[in-house]
Amino acid sequence: MLDVSWRRNLWILWIATTIDGVAFSEVIPFLSLYVEQLGNYSKGELSILSGMVYAASFFVVFFTAPIWGRFADKHGRKRMVLQTSLGSAITLALMAFVGNAWELIGLRTLQGFFAGVIPNATALVATETPKEHAGYAMGIITTGYVGGMLVGPIIGGFLAHAVTIRVSFIITGLLLFGSFVLSATMVKEHFHPSKKNKKESLFDIHFLKDFPNPRVVIWLMISTVIVQIGLFSIYPIISLLVKQLMHNRGPITIVAGIIASLPGIAMFMTSSTLGKISDHYGANKVLILGYLFTVAFYVPQTFITSLVLLGVFRFLVGISNAAVYPIIQTMLTKVSPTGSTGLAFSMNQSAQALGAVLGSMMGSEVASYFGYSSAFMLSAILQGINLILILKFVPELRWNAHNILNSHD
Template sequence: MLSKFKKTIFKKRAPWEQNLVVLWFGTFMAGMAFSEVMPFLSLYVDTLGQFSKQQLSFYSGITYSATYLVTAFVSPLWGRLADSKGRKLMILRASLGMAFVIGAMGLVSNIWQLIALRMIQGFFSGYISNANALLATETPKEKSGLALGTLSTGYVSGNLIGPLLGGLLAEFFSYRITFFITGAVLLIVFFLSYFFVHEHFHPVQRAKPLSTKEVIGKLQNPKIVFGMFLTTMIIQASNNSITPILSLYVRQLMQGIGPVTLVAGVVAAVPGIATLFSAPRLGELGDHIGTEKILSIGFIFAICMYIPMAFVNSVWLLAFFRFMVGISDGAMLPAVQAILSKRSPAEVTGRVFSWNQSFQALGNMSGPLIGSAVSGSFDYGAVFISTSVLVALNFILVQIVSRLEQKKAN
C-alpha cells in the first residue's frame, strides 16, 4: 500500500522533484513545530517565577537564544557526519531527538529547567540544513534557485504560521499542553522523513574527512561563501530580535485587554503568508535576473518596513508591516541558499550548509539578546529601529562582497 501511495503522489516527477515534495512537507511541519511556542514563550516564562519587566525581557531572551548557542557549536559536527554518513540520517536524528525534548518542556517547574531543555534542543539541530543540503546535491544547478526557493517556503512559512497555531492551542488548552502537541508533530516529521525521503548518497572514499582548510580549498570563491554566512547571521538576528518580546509588545498595544496570546500568534504568523507566495517566484526570478539583485532588493524593502513598526499604535498596523517583512524574507532567505548551492561542490555541500546553520544559529541567538537588551533599556518600539540598522549593515556587507567577486571575475 505504501508503494502504491508513493507512485500516486510522485507520478511523472523527476527524482529531485520527488524529494522536494517530501522535504517541503517535512520542513513545513518542522518549522511549524519549532515556532509554535513563539507567541507564549515569554508569557510561559512569566509563570515560572516573579520577574520585573527587565528580568522578564532578559530571561525571555536567554530562553529563546539558548537553543541556538548550542546549535552554533554542534552544527559543524553534524555537517561532517552528513557528508560521510548521509543527510537523511541527520534528518532522522534531528526530528526524533527534538520530538522528545520539546515535549518535555511542558513538564518544567522553573526557568532553569526550561533553559536547560532549550539547550538540549540545540544539540538535536540540523533538520532544515540537511534538507537543504540533500536537495541541493540532487537538483540540477539551473533549477537550484527554484527548488531551494520553494523548499525555503516550507520552513519559513511553517516557522511563521506556527505561531498562529501555537497561539490557538495555548488559548484553548494551555502552554504546557502545546509543548506536548509540538513534540507529537515532530514525531510525525520523523516518520514522514523515514518512509518518504530517499537519498542517493555516495560517500567520498578517503582515509579521513576533509579538514576545514581542505573544504575551503574546494570552494571557487570562499569570500562570497563566507560573506553569505555573515549575511545569514544578520538576517536571522534581524528577524528574531523582536521574537522574545513580541507577545509583550502585543500585550502593551492591546493594553492587556483581550486574547493577547491569540493575537500575538496572528501577528507572528502573518509574514509566513507573504513568504509562502513570494519566495518561489522571487527565487525563480533570481535565476533569470541574478540572485544578488533579488537579495539587495529584499534588504532595501525590509529596512523600509521595519522602521514604521517602532511607531505603530495599533496591533493591526503592526501585523500589516509584519506581512510586508514576509515579502522581504521571501527574497533574502532563498537567495542566500541559492548562492551557497551554486558555489559549493557536491562533496562539501553538507559542510557548507552546516557552517551556514552555525551562523544562522548565531543570528538566532544574538537577535533575541539584542532585542531583550534594547527593550529593557529603552522600550519595545526601539527594537525595530535597531533591527533596521542591522539590515542596513547587512545590505552594505552584500554590496562589498559582490564587488569583490566582480573584481575577481574581471
Template sequence: MSQIMSAAVPPTGYAERNAGYWRRNLAVCVFGSFTTLVSLSMLLPFLPLYVRQLGVESRAGVIQWSGVAFSATFLGTAVTAPLWGRLADRYGRKPMLVRAAIGMAVVMSLIGVAHSVYELVALRLLAGLIGGYASASTVLIGTQAPRERAGWALGILSTGALAGNLAGPLVGGFLPGLIGIRGTFFAGAGMIAVAALLSIVFVREDFHPGDAKRRGARHVAESARRTNYAVVAALLATAMMVLLANMSIEPIITVYISGLGVAGDHVTRIAGLVMACSALGSMLTAARLGALADRIGSWNVIVGCLVLTGFAMLPQAFVHHWWQLAGLRVVMGMTLAGLLPSIAKLARSAVDENSSGTLLGYLQSAQFSGQVIGPVIGGQIGVMLGLHSVFFVTGSLLIACAGLAGWARTR
C-alpha cells in the first residue's frame, strides 16, 4: 500500500523541500560572499608592493606581474565554474559552498608565505580554480528561493558581493600598515574561515542525490529537447557583457583621469574612487531591481537595464571633471545591477531543476570571462582608437546586446 501511495504522489521539488531554509541560507551566503570578496579584492592597493617584495625590481615588471596575478583568480573561476555547478547538481549545493570557503581560506594563507612572484600567480590561479564562494552561493540561493522571490533574493546576494568588492580595497589600504602585508593575507584567510564555519553550521539543504537517477535518461532527453538553446546563449552573452562593460575602462582610467586636470599626486586615489563608484551604484539598486524582475518579468528588466547602461556609457566620453565621471559611473552601476539577478532567475526556469546548477555555473563562467576580456578589449581600443572610443564601443555593445535579449524574449 505504501508503495502505491509513493508512486501516486510525486516527490516534491528541490525548492519546495528547502522552502524553510532559504532565508537563513541567504543571510549566511550574503555574509560569506562579502567576506570572501573583501579578502580577494583587498590586495589591490598593495599588490605592486608585494610583487616588489617577491623580487621583481623593474617598474614595468611590477606592473606586468601585478596585472597577471590579479587576473589569474578570475581566469581560474571562469574555467571551473561550470564543473562546480555540475557537481552541485550531482552532490548538493552546500558541499560546493563549504568546499569553496575552505579551499579559499587555505590558499589565502599560502599566498601569505609565497616566496616568488611565480608562486603568487599560481596561488591566485588556484584560488580561482578551487574557490568561488559567491558563485556557489548564487547556485544555492538561485535554486532554493521560491520563483516569485528569486529575483529579490539574488539581488540581496549580489549586494553583499558588491559591498565586498567595494570594501576590499579600503581594508587593504590601511590593514598592511597595522599587521604587515603578509599578515593581511592571514587576516583574510581568517575571515574566509569564519564564513566556512558559518556555512557548515547554519546552511541547511534537503538534497536527494538519487533524484536525477530516478528521473531517468528519458526524462533528461525530453528536458534537453525542451531547452531553448538560443535563449540560453543570449543569457550567457548578456552575463559576459555585464562585467565586460564594467571592466573595459580599468586599463585606461588612470590615464583618462589624468587628462581631466587631476594633479599627479592625486590621480591614483581619484582613480580608485571612480572605480568604486559603479559598485556603489549597484549596491543601491540590486535588490530593488531584482524585486522588480519578480513583478514585471526578468526579460523586461534585462532589456531596459542594457539600454540604460549603454546610454550611461556614452556621456562618460565627454566629461571635463573627474567628479562628473564618478557620477556617471554611479548611474551606470545602478542600471547594471538589475542584470545578474534577472539572468540567474531566468536560467533557473530555462532548464530542468536537476540541471539548474550546471547552467548557473556556465553563467558564472561567462561573467568572469567578461571580467578577464573587458580590460583587454578596453586597452586595445584605447590604444588603437583613442580613450574616448572605449565608451562608444562598450555602449554600442550593450545596446546591441539589448537587441539580442529582446529577440530572445520573443523566443
C-alpha cells in the first residue's frame, strides 16, 4: 500500500508546498503599498504600521510552531496539512476586503495561526516514503517550498500590477483552496501514533533535556534570531524604498518583487556550493566569513540611490546568507540527538519567527525616524554583534576549532 501511494503523495504535496510558499512570500512587494492605500498616514506612521503587518503572522508562528509539531505527531500530519491550508485560503482571501490597517493586522495574525502546511507536508512525505527513496523525495519536496518562496514576490508583483492588490489576494486564496482539495482527496496517510507521543504534553517545557550540548543549541537559536532580524528589518521598507527610488512612477510592484526575490535566488544558486566548501574547509570558517560578508554588503545599501546597485547588493547579501542559514541548519542537525531532530527544527522555526517579528518592528521603527535606508545600517550592526557573540560564547565555532560537529545518536 505504501509503495502505491507515496509518489502520489509526493507530487500532490509538492504542489501544496509550492502554492503555500508563493502565498506567504508574494505579499512582500506590495504589503506596505497596500497599507498606504488603507488610510492617510505620515511616512513614520506608514513605516510602523507596515512593520506591524509584517510582524503579526510571525509573532503567532513563534508560539504555535512547536505546538503544531507535537499535535501532528499525536493526531496525524495530513490532518494538520488540511487544517492549515484551508485556514490559509480563507484568511488570504479575506485580506482583499479589509477596510483599514488594523483589520489587515488581525488577518495577518490569523494567517500565522494557520502557518503549518510546509513543515507538516514535509513530515508526511518523510514518514510515508520508503527509506530507499527518502533522499529523492525530500529533494523534490524541498524544491517545492523553496521555489515557491523564491518566485512568490515576483508573482505577487506582477499580479498586483495586472489585477490590483485586492484581486491578487482572492486569486491566492483560491489557489490555496485548490491545494486543500487536492490534499484532501488524493493524499493518503498511514498514521499510527506512538504510545510515547500519546502521553507527551503539547506544552512540555523540558525541551532540551535530551540534547548533549544545549548551550550550543541555544546559541545557534540566538544566532538564527539575529540573522532573521537583519533580514526582516528590510522587508517592511523595501517596496517603499523602491517607490522612492522610482519617484513614484512605473511598475513599482513588479520591480519591488524582483528586488525582494534576489537574495532568495542567490541563496538557491549558491547554497549547495558553499555547503561543499564547508565540508572541505570547515563549517565554522564558512559561517564566520558569511557574517563578515553580510556586514560588508549591508553597509553600502545605506547610501544607495540607484535601483541597479540596490539589486546587485541584495543579490550579494543572498550569497552571504547562503553561508549562514544552511550552515546553522547543518550544525543544528549534528548537535541534535536523532530522536529530537524534529523538535530541534520546530524550535528553529520559532527562532526564525521571533527574529521576523523583532526585525519587522525594529526596521520600521528605525526607518520612521531616520529614513528607509537606515534599516540597512541596522542590519549591518546586528550581524556584526551576532559574529562577536558567537566567537565569544561558542568556542566550538571559532576559526581554528576542530571536530566541533560530531553527530549524536
